[in-house]
Amino acid sequence: MNTGDTAWVLVSAALVMLMTPGLAFFYGGMVRAKSVLNMLMMSFIALAVVTVLWVLYGYSLAFGDDVGGGLVGGGEFAGLKGLVGGLFGAAPSDPAQPWTGHQIPHLVFVVFQLMFAVITAALISGAIADRAKFWAWTLFIAVWVTIVYFPVAHWVFDFDGATGVDFVGGWIANKLGALDFAGGTAVHINAGAAGLALALVLGKRKGWPREPMRPHNLPFVILGAGLLWFGWYGFNAGSALVAGDLAGVAFITTTAATAAAVLGWLVVEQVRDGRPTTLGAASGAVAGLVAITPACGYVSPLGALAIGLVAGGLCALAVGLKYKLGFDDSLDVVGVHLVGGLVGTLMIGLFATTSVNAAGKDGLFYGGGLGLLGKQAVAAFAVLGYSFVLTLVIGFLIQKTIGFRVSADAERAGIDEAEHAESAYEFSGLRGGGSSLGRSADVLAGKIAAGAGKEG
Template structure:
């Protein structure tokens, strides 16, 4: 084995890569449970499709654009096109190909996050083309700015440990643009068809996030341990904060709220995980849970249809986490970072975090709008009204998640749903399935 490679680091980052990959089917379940039964396969396919398509893009040119030789700190070049020079040679304490693999899992989950904004109405061909273009022209450049050795935001001194800006802010801002351009879903909003899926998916995301954040230490060391603890604390605090707001507003703590709150805490701690103390992580989780709750409510006032709350959770949470990194960061945790406002009265770091946030948000919004117009011109964006009414699963994929007579009657389309036999129409509880004769 070449000099410089550390076996313990290799073992940990291999595990972390698998954990981040597991987050993609976790996300599929998290999103899939929140849509109607007639669209669940379509929603799951956005996550699995992104994992497949982005991995190929990453190997052919995406990794090179993100981590190849820098051009002015803005974009990588052709250094690693078609995986040229990506082998078992050392990159830090890891084999280069393992660093490539780990970063590729981040690239794959990011456009999958955006899919929550256009669920239940986007053509699959539009999804595929948009995902390829977005990974190439948005994700790869921003990853270069923030994580490549010569990236301009890294050299500026902005901190992003595991992707607050690269993953969550880009996806959240892009989701807002997508929701506005694609437009609202037709018909009345329906309740989630299977919150059990959503809770299981949230649990898998919580589990996988240890790889996402602690793996970003790129070593089996003390920093990875701190990042792991901070991840867990922030997730728990986010769930508590969201649940508390639920209790105040609704007089009950909802299962969907618990799932959303823990994800909000995870999003908020992502940029800060390796820069703040455990108490700082608790504070960030609490603030993220409350702020993202407000972010989700905002869509009802502004009338955009972010179907699965990508903007409210990932956009708001990513932005807040980036700013709070500038408040809670301390070199006592990571000497390679910087002191923030609380640790050393360093307001300059907060300014750098704000500049990073504005630059990434503006770039993501502009490029996403342009790419959507390209996709619209080439293949169109939305399915037709009949497909949206009957469900994307049978129209787009030729399959159904559920069939008449099976458990979970929510797979029935509106035209197939039998009229209630024993209750007055319209009096069934919210989310209740068709009434079955005994």
């Protein structure tokens, strides 16, 4: 075991875990005050549900030996059996041969990949903010990760022989040979397509787009974006699975692309709207993080700048499509994650270079021709189509059985009170009657009024 690599991947797993609370604040600040607790809970519950399923069977479906066609893993690792004390990688068939796999404990890889599964499910929630029943959403997470995420993770992340000598992995990683360093397809295109499908199933919010539905707390949004940016270093650089040069490459390309995307988004806002916004800066950062995720270990820093700049500009334009096409993607999951994921995945076909990562391929701009671009397109649209169609089916079935959307009255009054019997902010104390402070203020006001009456 390499203790340095092990420590780095453990820290990276913790950083990726922090991204889910960061996402909760990012999304929570973007909704109205009466919906913020529900938004936070939709991310928080993903940590609970996905973790339990990952231990029971999720990791096995994603990284077990393929059961046919590179589509899904088997049950070898159900309950994480047999993984304690082992290293991640295929042990040599000849004991005399040196170990060639990653020298980290297998369970460290398990927990690292768990955090990817958690945040992918949580990302979808932004598309249906303000109108989803909490327990229906919880059921959706359980079904969706089982039918959609776990198989797609197998397609993209499970390489032949990674978890067993004769184990066969997923079709995108092995048969197709498309590149995805940290999850542009399995995480962002997957979640973005699912968000679009659920937005169509649940329909528009009451009053959208006539009524203004502005973010209630922009400092929350900036805080969430900052936590996401911080955690994303574990997401991308941690995917190297070693504390070495490749992790450093992913770290700098992640930083460069994100910075360029912020500028790209703000320039579009300035030209289109006349002013750069705080929300735009935060959204631009996330768009850059999304776009560089699949490419971070395959492109140079200059390539990362190009990817980030394009992603920032295109995503800023894409978020307006919901108004033109009439689908209510509440918090721009489609415009940022689906479009950003597509940009990053496809631009690998242009900017990938083996001078950065010998395990990759050369893209069009480095003499590699159009072959890699074609493979990237097949991977991207296969995941998009699979996720979109199955999410439509899952969402429709939940809506027709237990109901997915809250009542119109609950939506108008506030989903926090309807679903959780709580409110994020206690305003009654300012008005009196809702707290000891309010009652004391009422008493004092009454005494003043009585005194004034006697003097009169």
